[in-house]
Each structure stands twice: as structure tokens, then as C-alpha cells.
Amino acid sequence: xxxxxxxxxxxxxxxxxxxxxxxxxxxxxxxxxxxxxxxxxxxxxxxxxxxxxxxxxxxxxxxxxxxxxxxxxxxxxxxxxxxxxxxxxxxxxxxxxxxxxxxxxxxxxxxxxxxxxxxxxxxxxxxxxxxxxxxxxxxxxxxxxxxxxxxxxxxxxxxxxxxxxxxxxxxxxxxxxxxxxxxxxxxxxxxxxxxxxxxxxxxxxxxxxxxxxxxxxxxxxxxxxxxxxxxxxxxxxxxxxxxxxxxxxxxxxxxxxxxxxxxxxxxxxxxxxxxxxxxxxxxxxxxxxxxxxxxxxxxxxxxxxxxxxxxxxxxxxxxxxxxxxxxxxxxxxxxxxxxxxxxxxxxxxxxxxxxxxxxxxxxxxxxxxxxxxxxxxxxxxxxxxxxxxxxxxxxxxxxxxxxxxxxxxxxxxxxxxxxxxxxxxxxxxxxxxxxxxxxxxxxxxxxxxxxxxxxxxxxxxxxxxxxxxxxxxxxxxxxxxxxxxxxxxxx
Amino acid sequence: xxxxxxxxxxxxxxxxxxxxxxxxxxxxxxxxxxxxxxxxxxxxxxxxxxxxxxxxxxxxxxxxxxxxxxxxxxxxxxxxxxxxxxxxxxxxxxxxxxxxxxxxxxxxxxxxxxxxxxxxxxxxxxxxxxxxxxxxxxxxxxxxxxxxxxxxxxxxxxxxxxxxxxxxxxxxxxxxxxxxxxxxxxxxxxxxxxxxxxxxxxxxxxxxxxxxxxxxxxxxxxxxxxxxxxxxxxxxxxxxxxxxxxxxxxxxxxxxxxxxxxxxxxxxxxxxxxxxxxxxxxxxxxxxxxxxxxxxxxxxxxxxxxxxxxxxxxxxxxxxxxxxxxxxxxxxxxxxxxxxxxxxxxxxxxxxxxxxxxxxxxxxxxxxxxxxxxxxxxxxxxxxxxxxxxxxxxxxxxxxxxxxxxxxxxxxxxxxxxxxxxxxxxxxxxxxxxxxxxxxxxxxxxxxxxxxxxxxxxxxxxxxxxxxxxxxxxxxxxxxxxxxx
Numbered sequence: 001x002x003x004x005x006x007x008x009x010x011x012x013x014x015x016x017x018x019x020x021x022x023x024x025x026x027x028x029x030x031x032x033x034x035x036x037x038x039x040x041x042x043x044x045x046x047x048x049x050x051x052x053x054x055x056x057x058x059x060x061x062x063x064x065x066x067x068x069x070x071x072x073x074x075x076x077x078x079x080x081x082x083x084x085x086x087x088x089x090x091x092x093x094x095x096x097x098x099x100x101x102x103x104x105x106x107x108x109x110x111x112x113x114x115x116x117x118x119x120x121x122x123x124x125x126x127x128x129x130x131x132x133x134x135x136x137x138x139x140x141x142x143x144x145x146x147x148x149x150x151x152x153x154x155x156x157x158x159x160x161x162x163x164x165x166x167x168x169x170x171x172x173x174x175x176x177x178x179x180x181x182x183x184x185x186x187x188x189x190x191x192x193x194x195x196x197x198x199x200x201x202x203x204x205x206x207x208x209x210x211x212x213x214x215x216x217x218x219x220x221x222x223x224x225x226x227x228x229x230x231x232x233x234x235x236x237x238x239x240x241x242x243x244x245x246x247x248x249x250x251x252x253x254x255x256x257x258x259x260x261x262x263x264x265x266x267x268x269x270x271x272x273x274x275x276x277x278x279x280x281x282x283x284x285x286x287x288x289x290x291x292x293x294x295x296x297x298x299x300x301x302x303x304x305x306x307x308x309x310x311x312x313x314x315x316x317x318x319x320x321x322x323x324x325x326x327x328x329x330x331x332x333x334x335x336x337x338x339x340x341x342x343x344x345x346x347x348x349x350x351x352x353x354x355x356x357x358x359x360x361x362x363x364x365x366x367x368x369x370x371x372x373x374x375x376x377x378x379x380x381x382x383x384x385x386x387x388x389x390x391x392x393x394x395x396x397x398x399x400x401x402x403x404x405x406x407x408x409x410x411x412x413x414x415x416x417x418x419x420x421x422x423x424x425x426x427x428x429x430x431x432x433x434x435x436x437x438x439x440x441x442x443x444x445x446x447x448x449x450x451x452x453x454x455x456x457x458x459x460x461x462x463x464x465x466x467x468x469x470x471x472x473x474x475x476x477x478x479x480x481x482x483x484x485x486x487x488x489x490x491x
Numbered sequence: 492x493x494x495x496x497x498x499x500x501x502x503x504x505x506x507x508x509x510x511x512x513x514x515x516x517x518x519x520x521x522x523x524x525x526x527x528x529x530x531x532x533x534x535x536x537x538x539x540x541x542x543x544x545x546x547x548x549x550x551x552x553x554x555x556x557x558x559x560x561x562x563x564x565x566x567x568x569x570x571x572x573x574x575x576x577x578x579x580x581x582x583x584x585x586x587x588x589x590x591x592x593x594x595x596x597x598x599x600x601x602x603x604x605x606x607x608x609x610x611x612x613x614x615x616x617x618x619x620x621x622x623x624x625x626x627x628x629x630x631x632x633x634x635x636x637x638x639x640x641x642x643x644x645x646x647x648x649x650x651x652x653x654x655x656x657x658x659x660x661x662x663x664x665x666x667x668x669x670x671x672x673x674x675x676x677x678x679x680x681x682x683x684x685x686x687x688x689x690x691x692x693x694x695x696x697x698x699x700x701x702x703x704x705x706x707x708x709x710x711x712x713x714x715x716x717x718x719x720x721x722x723x724x725x726x727x728x729x730x731x732x733x734x735x736x737x738x739x740x741x742x743x744x745x746x747x748x749x750x751x752x753x754x755x756x757x758x759x760x761x762x763x764x765x766x767x768x769x770x771x772x773x774x775x776x777x778x779x780x781x782x783x784x785x786x787x788x789x790x791x792x793x794x795x796x797x798x799x800x801x802x803x804x805x806x807x808x809x810x811x812x813x814x815x816x817x818x819x820x821x822x823x824x825x826x827x828x829x830x831x832x833x834x835x836x837x838x839x840x841x842x843x844x845x846x847x848x849x850x851x852x853x854x855x856x857x858x859x860x861x862x863x864x865x866x867x868x869x870x871x872x873x874x875x876x877x878x879x880x881x882x883x884x885x886x887x888x889x890x891x892x893x894x895x896x897x898x899x900x901x902x903x904x905x906x907x908x909x910x911x912x913x914x915x916x917x918x919x920x921x922x923x924x925x926x927x928x929x930x931x932x933x934x935x936x937x938x939x940x941x942x943x944x945x946x947x948x949x950x951x952x953x954x955x956x957x958x959x960x961x962x963x964x965x966x967x968x969x970x971x972x973x974x975x976x
Contacts, residue, residue, distance in 0.1 A: 056591060063589075101826055104815070106809075288853075
């Protein structure tokens with residue numbers, strides 16, 4: 001654990017005189033970004049008509065056999081590299097046997113004892129510093145189909161579009177200690193995978209879901225408490241709500257002298273509570289065994305190295321570079337690198353304009369605009385090209401910061417070129433000292449009383465003169481020059 | 492001209508190529524005989540009308556470059572055939588009509604073959620006598636009320652009775668070689684990975700292998716050439732250079748070293764089996780081959796190993812037959828009830844027995860003691876063969892410990908039924924090729940077979956040895972058409 005993490009606000013549950021620490025581990029299911037499924041050539045497009053993306057293999061017709069999709073393997077390896085993890089040269093696909101209507105084979109092909117990716121780490125960027133979270137493993141598995149219970153009153157309908165879609169299950173070590181860390185961890189995973197292009201991280205579409213393992217222990221205790229697993233939670237908010245409820249429930253049980261049963265629980269988002277689904281005794285016996293239809297997956301050193309060579313700059317490296325090269329604060333760098341599209345936008349803007357101004361304008365005005373309109377940065381109404389033009393206009397002194405804000409608003413309507421706006425609206429900053437002097441002289445002659453008062457010591461009136469000059473110039477006067485000339489004239 | 496049905500497959504091919512006979516004539520001849528032979532119950536599904544149409548089409552536009560030009564063939568009902576019902580001998584697939592073709596049958600179609608029907612088999616290929624089929628027992632043409640072997644019992648019966656000039660079966664623990672031995676025909680189980688498993692109803696994936704069943708060794712070579720191919724739809728298919736098995740067939744076995752495993756002399760082995768084996772050895776020696784005693788020390792463990800590995804895989808492979816997507820569905824109160832009723836009513840006893848054994852050996856707490864240990868023993872058995880092949884080119888054994896038995900004789904004693912596979916099962920566990928050829932008769936006049944086991948992908952070698960034995964052994968099947976009035 002990083003030294004700095006100790007400074008982070010602790011998440012502790014207090015009852016009576018006891019303080020409990022919450023220990024959290026996540027099993028994140030991330031859908032592999034790929035055109036076709038893990039073992040078949042069916043497409044994976046989200047939102048298609050039910051049962052239109054289903055091959056004979058996905059529907060488990062007699063005699064149909066799985067064939068590994070090489071692209072999905074590469075995606076898993078890429079992700080493993082992004083998690084600083086060990087890539088296993090030999091991994092095995094196993095069958096996890098259970099019956100369910102939306103599981104056509106009667107087993108899920110997954111990886112049990114020999115996953116494709118082993119131990120790794122993810123670095124969280126917390127307000128007071130970094131914390132490293134251990135990754136236990138990453139393995140590939142098939143998604144199941146979907147049972148739909150609420151369309152037909154008498155029947156359950158099954159949609160197999162998802163059946164066979166590749167998932168990466170990323171299992172963390174029980175290193176998370178607070179709701180903020182969970183939030184930060186999920187966001188970091190998502191960020192890494194989006195940088196790599198291995199998962200779109202779209203939680204609304206179910207591309208990222210998690211099983212949450214929660215246990216509590218008295219503060220200072222070294223031993224882990226008995227954990228409960230909360231299945232299939234599909235948003236960060238729900239994860240946090242579920243953990244908070246579950247941790248408090250466990251503390252209550254312990255405080256009343258009870259003990260925690262290891263069990264699987266469900267989170268009811270409407271009632272905001274977790275409920276027991278099945279106890280350890282009722283746990284399925286999945287009868288895992290190596291899938292005899294698939295040979296062990298053996299990876300060549302060169303195959304892995306070729307993938308390594310093509311790994312793009314990841315958020316941690318990019319952050320470091322932004323801090324070193326652009327002299328950004330860690331806070332600013334974090335904001336700019338956490339999302340790959342934001343970082344791309346930033347780099348495009350800053351390539352052609354002042355870095356400091358670019359940082360301020362993106363994290364300030366642009367983020368506010370996107371927030372207000374509920375848009376992603378990829379949908380930004382202002383292109384990076386035009387934003388860099390605006391910044392250059394400020395930098396060159398062609399316009400003032402204040403005018404720039406007006407122009408920014410105008411730009412957002414159809415990505416207008418700021419240079420054209422300046423020209424059309426005549427918003428160019430007045431920086432000619434002779435012209436400014438004329439205006440200033442006029443203001444001074446029109447306000448003899450205030451001049452007298454100022455000279456007699458009422459310094460605050462300086463602002464009055466500046467305001468009058470700006471007003472008279474229609475806001476275009478170069479504020480710095482106005483200051484200089486005014487001072488000269490009044491003193 | 493001799494009767495069409497009495498011609499060998501390669502002779503039929505030659506005569507069609509020489510335009511001496513037409514595909515329609517040949518197809519008609521085998522269909523006529525099939526229609527007269529319903530008593531054998533060899534077929535589950537007939538495709539006669541469609542086959543005749545195909546034969547006519549072939550004759551109108553013949554392609555004599557094909558390896559099976561307009562040749563009619565009936566195949567085991569474990570191969571999925573597009574638009575032709577495929578049941579695997581089970582009620583649960585009683586009305587299942589695939590929209591796709593297995594690679595092996597597609598290879599047959601690609602070479603000009605015509606499917607005239609689907610042949611009976613033990614349910615999901617689980618059985619050694621064809622008595623577990625939902626579609627009833629099959630008669631061995633050798634004698635009434637004699638089993639034809641299994642699981643490819645419909646195939647061996649139809650072949651021996653000349654309802655099809657050749658056929659294909661599948662062999663998981665002996666299901667091609669044992670029925671071939673019981674009917675006086677030739678059956679070859681190729682090396683695992685030689686024939687694609689795509690579109691074959693799976694029994695035990697790591698053991699299943701399709702192979703030819705024919706009247707003689709040359710036909711066998713021809714059929715193997717047709718059906719063996721690399722297939723990227725089967726991840727266990729092996730991309731090796733397939734031979735021109737028929738062209739390269741050669742009876743010269745001079746200098747070949749043939750191993751005789753002493754562990755195959757099982758207790759209580761019938762004297763006639765022992766004599767048959769000796770006869771085989773003598774032929775090899777007479778033809779310049781060398782007989783070498785070899786050691787396969789783990790042979791005793793093969794059968795128990797097989798009866799752990801095969802049911803384990805089967806229990807999982809058969810999970811897909813749940814009434815949800817296709818096949819038989821029983822009504823239930825809820826999903827679980829529907830599963831239970833569908834599978835209780837849809838599967839027969841032997842299949843259920845094996846699903847239960849398989850489920851048990853994979854269960855947590857038992858996995859290490861059974862499945863894992865069986866996999867380790869399997870490795871040892873394979874090592875035995877690897878070791879033996881350092882000294883010999885091939886291995887000669889009997890195909891089965893006895894000749895065909897009566898229908899009903901062993902149905903209540905699964906273990907004695909399983910013992911039938913004692914000589915064939917180790918070969919599947921090791922993934923090796925082996926051929927059974929008819930070599931003699933027992934005192935009742937029932938046929939007995941010899942098995943030649945080869946090195947992996949060395950099919951040509953065992954075909955050659957089998958060819959040499961066939962030439963010297965003068966075997967003749969005594970079939971008197973008792974089932975035809």
C-alpha cells in the first residue's frame with residue numbers, strides 16, 4: 001500500500017465503542033470489444049432484435065463445436081498488459097456446468113484453474129495520493145443469454161443475442177477499503193480498457209458489471225472476516241449502495257453477537273437492500289473440467305511481444321508525461337487523462353496553443369458546457385481545432401478573456417470559427433494606446449468630481465474609471481493597457 | 492454381370508466411371524434390398540426417394556472425377572445431415588431435422604456420394620449391442636436374434652446385409668471395430684483429429700472419432716480418403732498431410748515389426764480367439780513380418796479409465812438436451828420440473844446411467860479421486876503405446892474378447908457389456924488409429940475380427956498390414972439372407 005493512502009479519509013463503521021473496517025474485493029465482468037463472439041462468428045452488436053445474432057454454435061445445436069476467436073484472446077492479453085499483469089503462456093478453457101434456460105449448452109465455457117492472465121496491479125488516483133490495488137487474475141468466459149420474464153404473462157422468453165459474447169472477468173484482491181476507492185477502481189479499470197480499446201466500458205449496456213465481495217473486521221484486525229458476495233451489480237452507484245448496506249448489515253449482526261454466513265446475495269435496487277440468494281451449502285457444484293472440445297491455449301512469446309509493442313500510452317504514463325512536460329498539477333493531469341477521449345481532445349488543443357490556457361478552458365468552460373448539455377467530449381459542440389484558435393486569440397491579446405467567454409458561447413452553436421466571430425462582430429480588443437487615451441481622456445473630463453475624490457485618496461474609485469472605459473469601449477479595451485494609461489493620467 | 496449389391500465399393504466406382512452401370516441402377520439396387528430387409532431394423536430414417544432423385548441428377552450430369560461418383564450410402568444416425576432427420580438413436584431427438592451438414596457427410600456429398608438413409612445406433616452411441624436405441628434392436632444378418640454390435644450396429648448390420656456398399660460409423664471406445672468384428676466386416680477408427688467432429692452428435696469429445704465401415708480393406712482405404720480432412724470448425728482437427736490411401740495400398744509387409752501385447756491375453760479368453768490371434772501372427776511371419784512381444788502394462792486400467800472419462804464428458808455434452816431449444820419437451824410446472832420430466836422421459840436407461848456416473852465423477856470432492864486420476868492413467872496408457880512404438884511398427888490383437896451374443900443376453904449386466912470393449916478402448920484413450928478385419932469364425936460360425944493398431948496418423952501402414960492379412964486369410968461371411976422371405 002502506498003504511504004499516501006493512509007492520509008485518505010477512512011471509511012469506518014462505528015457501533016457503540018467499536019470501529020469496523022470494510023474489506024472489499026470486486027469481480028468485474030467486462031465485455032470484450034470485438035466484432036464477433038468468443039467461440040463463434042456471430043456479431044455482438046448491442047440492441048439488435050432478439051435472437052438475430054445467434055449461430056448454431058451459440059444455440060448449442062447437436063454436433064456444434066466452439067472455435068476460439070483469436071481477436072478476443074489478443075484483447076484479453078492487451079488488458080492483462082494494461083493491468084501490469086503476468087500473461088500466462090498456457091491457459092485452459094473449462095466447462096462450468098449448470099442448467100438454465102438462457103444457457104444453451106448447459107455449461108458455460110470459462111477458465112477455472114488456468115486463466116490467461118495472472119497477478120497484476122491497478123493504481124488508484126485518490127485525492128491524497130495513489131494506492132495500488134492487486135489484481136488476482138483475468139480470465140475469459142462466455143456470456144449467457146437473457147431470460148425475459150415480463151413480456152409474456154405465462155412464459156419466460158429467451159434472447160440468445162448475448163449468448164457466447166466474450167467477457168473478461170477481472171478479479172481484484174480484497175484491497176479496497178471504501179466506497180470512494182471502489183468508485184476510483186472501477187473508473188480506472190474502465191479508463192485503462194478504453195485506452196486499450198478492449199472494452200467500451202458502457203455500464204448502461206451492461207458492458208461492465210461486477211460481483212462485489214464484502215466483509216468487515218474490527219479496525220486493526222489482521223484477519224479477514226467472512227465475506228458475502230453480492231451478484232451482478234451494474235452501476236458504481238448501486239455498488240456503493242450495496243456495499244454500504246451490506247457492510248452495515250454485517251456489523252449489526254456481529255454487534256448482536258452473531259456470525260456472518262458465507263453466502264451469495266442479491267442487491268435490490270428499489271428497496272436499497274441486499275438479500276440472501278443462496279448459502280454456501282446450497283452453492284452450485286459446477287463440476288468444472290477442461291473443455292475437451294478445445295485444446296489448451298498455448299501462446300508464443302512472439303505473439304505476446306507483438307501485442308506488447310502495440311500497447312498505446314496508458315493513463316498512468318500519460319499523467320506522468322503531462323505533469324513533467326506540461327507542468328500540470330497531478331490534479332489537473334488526472335482530470336485530463338482519466339478519459340481517453342478527453343486526453344485526446346486536450347492533446348489536440350494544446351498541440352497548437354498554450355497548455356495552461358488549454359487546461360483551464362477544457363476543465364472549466366468546456367466541461368461546464370458538456371455537463372449542462374449532457375454530452376460526451378466526443379460529441380463536443382466545439383471542436384478541438386476551434387478551441388485552440390480561441391486560446392490563441394486570447395494569448396495574442398486579440399481578445400480579452402471576458403470577450404473570449406462571449407465568443408465561446410457563440411462558438412457552441414454549430415462549432416463556429418472564433419476568428420470569424422471576432423471579425424464579424426468586431427470584437428477585436430482595443431489595444432491601440434492612442435485610441436484608448438482618447439477614451440480615457442473623455443472619461444476623465446466627464447467625471448471631474450470622482451477624479452478629485454480619487455486623488456484625495458479614495459483609491460477604490462480606480463475601478464470605477466476602468467469600468468467606465470470598458471463600458472465606453474464596448475468591452476473591447478485591452479484591460480492591461482487601460483490600467484497602465486489610467487494610472488499614468490490619474491497620478 | 493454379377494449382382495450389383497455383391498460388388499465391392501471400389502468395383503462399383505470403376506463400373507460407374509466406365510459407364511457400365513448408372514448411379515440410378517446402383518441406388519435402386521441397394522434401396523430395393525433395403526426395402527426387403529426391414530426385419531433387420533437397420534434404418535432409423537430412409538431417404539430413398541430423395542436419393543433416387545439425386546442419382547438421376549448424377550446420371551444426367553455425371554462427374555466421374557469424384558471419388559464416390561453417384562454412390563449411394565447409408566450412414567450412422569449420429570451424423571447431422573441437412574434436411575434429413577438426425578436422432579442419435581434417442582427419443583429426445585426423435586423429430587430433430589438439422590439445417591446443417593456434418594463435415595464428414597459433407598465430404599461424402601462433395602465426392603459424389605448420395606445419402607440413402609440414416610442407420611440405427613445405440614442411443615447417443617452408448618452401447619455395445621445396439622440395444623439401447625430408442626428405435627429398437629437391430630438384427631445381425633449373420634443369424635437371427637444376434638446383436639450386430641454397437642454402437643454402430645445399424646451400420647454393421649446394413650453393411651453385412653449389403654443394404655449399403657459401405658458406411659460410416661463413430662468410435663468412442665470400439666463402436667466401429669466391435670460391430671465390424673461381430674458382422675465379418677472391416678471397420679477403421681482413424682487417429683483422433685483425422686476426421687472432423689463438426690456436426691457429429693457428441694458422446695465423449697476427447698474420444699469420438701468417425702471412421703469407415705466396409706466390406707474389405709481397399710474400400711476402407713477409399714472411404715478414409717473421402718472422409719478424412721482438416722476442418723477449422725473443429726478445434727481438435729489436426730492439419731496433417733492426408734495420404735492417398737487407396738492408391739498407396741500395398742500388401743508388402745516385409746520387415747514390418749508387429750507387436751503382440753502380452754496383457755491382451757485376458758483370463759478366460761476363448762480358445763478360438765487365441766487361435767485366431769495365432770493365425771494372424773503366422774500370416775504376418777509368413778509374409779516377412781516380424782512378431783515381437785511387447786508390454787502395455789497399464790492395459791488393465793483402460794476400461795475403468797474409459798468408464799470415468801467418457802461418462803464425464805457425456806454428462807456435460809448431453810446437458811444441451813433440455814427441452815428448451817429443440818427436440819423433445821415434456822410439460823412441467825416450472826423450469827426445473829420441465830427439465831426433469833423432459834430428460835427423464837427423453838433419455839433411455841443406459842444414457843441416464845452414464846450421465847449419473849459422469850456427474851458423480853466430476854462432483855466436487857470426487858473429481859480428484861476419479862476424473863483427475865483417470866486423466867493421469869490415460870496419460871500412462873498413452874505412454875505405454877509410445878514406448879511400444881519405439882520397438883514396433885504396429886500392434887496386432889483380437890478385436891473383441893468374444894463373438895456376437897444374443898439379443899437380451901447382456902442387457903441386465905452392464906459390466907459384462909462394458910467388458911466387450913476391453914481390446915478397443917485403450918486405443919481411443921491413446922488417440923491412435925486401429926482397424927478391425929474379419930479373420931475367422933467361432934464354433935457357432937459367427938465372425939471374429941483381428942485388430943491392427945498403428946502409430947498416430949499412420950493409417951496407411953495399418954491399412955497395408957490389414958490388406959496383407961485379408962489377402963492371406965480367405966475369410967468368407969456366411970450370410971443366407973434369412974430375413975428375406
